[in-house]
Amino acid sequence: MSGPAHGFTAVDTQPAPATWVGVLDRLDSEPFYADYKKRLHELLRPSAGERLLEVGAGTGEAARAAEDRYAVDVVAVDRSVTMAGECRARGTSRVLTADAHRLPFRTGRFSGAWADRVLQHVDDPHAVLDEMIRVVRPGGRIALADADYDTQVLDISDQDLARRVLRFRADHMLRHGTLAHRHAGLLADRRLTDITVEPRTLVVRDPRAADRVMGLRTWAHTAADHGHLEVDEADRFVALFDEAVSRGKFLYAVTFFLTGATRPDTHAPAAT
Numbered sequence: 001m002s003g004p005a006h007g008f009t010a011v012d013t014q015p016a017p018a019t020w021v022g023v024l025d026r027l028d029s030e031p032f033y034a035d036y037k038k039r040l041h042e043l044l045r046p047s048a049g050e051r052l053l054e055v056g057a058g059t060g061e062a063a064r065a066a067e068d069r070y071a072v073d074v075v076a077v078d079r080s081v082t083m084a085g086e087c088r089a090r091g092t093s094r095v096l097t098a099d100a101h102r103l104p105f106r107t108g109r110f111s112g113a114w115a116d117r118v119l120q121h122v123d124d125p126h127a128v129l130d131e132m133i134r135v136v137r138p139g140g141r142i143a144l145a146d147a148d149y150d151t152q153v154l155d156i157s158d159q160d161l162a163r164r165v166l167r168f169r170a171d172h173m174l175r176h177g178t179l180a181h182r183h184a185g186l187l188a189d190r191r192l193t194d195i196t197v198e199p200r201t202l203v204v205r206d207p208r209a210a211d212r213v214m215g216l217r218t219w220a221h222t223a224a225d226h227g228h229l230e231v232d233e234a235d236r237f238v239a240l241f242d243e244a245v246s247r248g249k250f251l252y253a254v255t256f257f258l259t260g261a262t263r264p265d266t267h268a269p270a271a272t
Helices: 020-026 032-043 059-070 081-091 126-133 159-171 180-189 205-214 218-224 231-246
Strands: 051-055 073-076 095-097 111-114 135-154 193-204 253-263
Touching: 020 032, 020 081, 020 180, 032 111, 032 135, 032 193, 032 253, 051 059, 051 095, 051 180, 059 111, 073 081, 081 095, 111 126, 126 135, 126 180, 135 159, 159 205, 159 218, 159 231, 180 253, 205 231, 218 231, 231 253
Parallel strands: 051 073, 051 111, 073 095, 111 135
Antiparallel strands: 135 253, 193 253
């Protein structure tokens, strides 16, 4: 991957780390996100009294929701000091600042673990997945959610230009922006069983929501700043974006994949 690092790759090194707290809050306020997060918890098949792990917990909203809904204990892990501090400030009781590539827990510690929009940002999603599986007991559950940016579409009048900008988003603005459709295969490689995959497509007709949450209107100029488009092409993208909005044609969509699986009695390393 080349190009700009997404802000969630290293929140604490951003000029204004708290900005990314606001991004998560805006996402949490959207019904689409609240709905799929609830379903992601259901894929863990939680029972009262179990201890679960959330990897990349952000502000801790999902961890607290799971505790309230299922009477479980959730340990929230995030590598960002900013996010871990926000978790604590908002009342998350069990929070650790830790690297998901090296989770500080004994093998089989949890009944289940989940990661929501995390694997797209980490250095090595394979290592993170191995660690998640390691800390879950035999028979426990793993649940993953990510958008797959190979599935993006945008309705502006120049579809070739739209595809080029969306390709930049998929290949350069995220470390692993097209991995989500492979989560099931990665779990199968690790001999997990009872694997399920559910697609959830985010369809945005309100351009204010797209720009407020994702900054979509700025993507072309970001691509130009990093040499992937000419400036006049970026200017044209913005003009076509605004034209689609003014004509009531605006539409952006991307599909999320929710993947769940069960840890077998013995955990084998990934097949080669």
